Amino acid sequence: MSAPALRRLPRPVGALARRLPRLPASVAFATALNLTLRRRFPAEVLDRLEGHTFAIAVEDAGVELLFAVRGRRFAPAARAAEPLLRFRAVAWDYAALAAREADPDTLFFNRRLVVEGDTEIALLVKNTLDTIDIPRTRGLLRRALRALAPR
Amino acid sequence: MAQAAAPEAPARRLKLVCPAGTPPALKIAVDQGADDVYLGFKDETNARNFAGLNFDERSLREGIDYAHRKGAQVLLALNTFPQPATWRKWQSAVDRAAALGVDAIIVADTGLLAYASRTHPALRLHLSVQGSATSHEAINFHHERFGIRRAVLPRVLSVEQAEKVVSRTPVEIEVFGFGSLSIMVEGRCALSSYATGESPNTHGGCSPARAVRWQETPRGLESRLGGVLIDRFAAADHPGYPTLCRGRFVVNGDTYYPFEEPTSLNTLELLPRLQAMGVAAIKIEGRQRSPVYVQTVTRVWREAIDACARERERFRVRPAWQEALAGISEGRQCTLGAYHRPWK
Structure with missing residues (x-):
């Protein structure tokens, strides 16, 4: 049985990412979430996430993006106490998930997506993301993945 | 001149019944060629009652419109069991389903079947796998008493047993073709209540x-x-x-694993037999899964069912289908489940 082949960032890219300051990356990520997802997240879901911190660990970049939900908006967070949820995966798999090229349960069964923390909130987030149709953004991501895929 | 072979009568095509936990999954299933899509309301009236999953009235209305425009049907699962104190919630779910215009409801509880057949005689009724009807006598009883038009067979019968059931009932028979397996005392499992205080049959999740x-x-x-x-x-x-x-x-x-190893059912190789015995529909498990899963599994099964209808005995399972299905399966192995019992 097989999930798609595991693709890690080239080592120099990972090394460079490790040296970048953390906060600007989290600010950029929270801004991207506000632009693409915030208005598509039902208010009752944002209310369930309100006040909590979440971590997206990009393992091959050695980067952890931290954000919180405050006033129904995504905001960058500083290194905090244990986040309510932490996701761990490589950059390519995150992009494939966002592009709807990979199935989250399959990545989970194959230990490529690790989820730590509150399972109910994790399921709520996963299912909410599954209800969101952003065909243009996903189309762009898919094209980018095809262009970058090693031949 | 050589006599041309008489054309074979076209085989009745198996219907493909696909899961939808979210509106994007419904659209993808329809786009990939599902004949029926099944789904549930956002509450414990269905057996995939998970946070963020399922349909409210607005998304269901839009989903029905989308499916009907493309020639697919929408089946609503009301496949859990009301308790005396919660009866009205299930009853109101039947009324909402009828008002919204779903093509059928999939029901397990006999009280609810009686209510639906009495109150909404035009609403098509399917007997859920949770109804645990494993014999033609049980299925025919539900047909005579409540007018059910289709029954989903529990995943405990061998192919031979399923064949006997199909030949002895006027009711359309739907069988599981693919997806995660659980312990399969369908409609009767209370195992999870020992650990959580809730059972799938009353709260919609194990x-x-x-x-x-x-x-x-x-x-x-x-x-x-x-x-x-x-x-x-x-x-x-x-x-x-x-x-x-x-x-x-x-x-x-x-x-x-004293009960069961984590495996996935995959019956692609049984397709010619299921088709020949007169099974009406093949069900794909997985309303809790993502649109990517639904897309893959619907595409593969659509191709396979169409190939089987064309090729019949010459039908062979393509390696690319198995590879695609293996890539999204739970567990490290696929099984024919109870369908295959060489010891019998």
């Missing part, structure tokens, strides 16, 4: 997420349900859904 904990420990990744250790996975192991029936436990000093 591993309610609030009771599930995944934790990395020095000994491996542990999954717990209501505090009960379900399994511990070494780095090379592949975790499955954290249900008691797929747990690995210590029994008399041995550690193994």
Whole structure:
């Protein structure tokens, strides 16, 4: 049985990412979430996430993006106490998930997506993301993945 | 001149019934060629009652419109069991389903079947797998009493047994073709209530997420349900859904799966036989899965069913289909489940 082949960032890219300051990356990520997802997240879901911190660990970049939900908006967070949820995966798999090229349960069964923390909130987030149709953004991501895929 | 072979009568095409937990999954299933899509309301009236999943009235109305424009039908699962104190919730779900114009409801509880057939005689009724009707007598009783038009066979029958049922009932028979397997005392399982206080038949889920904990420990990744250790996975192991029936436990000093190993049902190779015996529809499990899963599984099964209708006995399962299905399956192995019992 097989999930798609595991693709890690080239080592120099990972090394460079490790040296970048953390906060600007989290600010950029929270801004991207506000632009693409915030208005598509039902208010009752944002209310369930309100006040909590979440971590997206990009393992091959050695980067952890931290954000919180405050006033129904995504905001960058500083290194905090244990986040309510932490996701761990490589950059390519995150992009494939966002592009709807990979199935989250399959990545989970194959230990490529690790989820730590509150399972109910994790399921709520996963299912909410599954209800969101952003065909243009996903189309762009898919094209980018095809262009970058090693031949 | 050589006589041309008489054209074979076209085989009745098996219907493909696909899961939809979200509107994008519904659209993808329809676009990939599902004949029927099944789904549920956002509450415990269906057996995939998970946070963020399922349809409210608005998304259901839009989903029905989308499916009907493309020639597909929408089946609503009301496949859990009302309790005396909660009866009205299930009754109102039947009324809402009828008002919204779903093409059929999939029901397990006899009280609810009686209510639906009495109150909405035009609403098509399917007997859910949770109804646990494994014999033609049981299915025909539901047909005579409530007018059910289709029954979903529990995943406990061999192919030979399923064939007998099909030949002795006027009711359309739907069988499971693909997806995760659980312990399969369908409609009667209360195992999870020992760990969580809830059973799938009353609350709509056997591993309610609030009771599930995944934790990395020095000994491996542990999954717990209501505090009960379900399994511990070494780095090379592949975790499955954290249900008691797929747990690995210590029994008399041995550690193994006393109920069932985590596996997926895959009956592609049985398609010619299922078609020849007159099965009406093939069901795909997985309303809790993502649109990517629904897309893959619907595409493969659409191609396979169409190929089977064309090729009949010459039908062969394509390796590319198996590879695509293996890539999205739970567990490391696929099985024919109860369909194949060489010891019988």
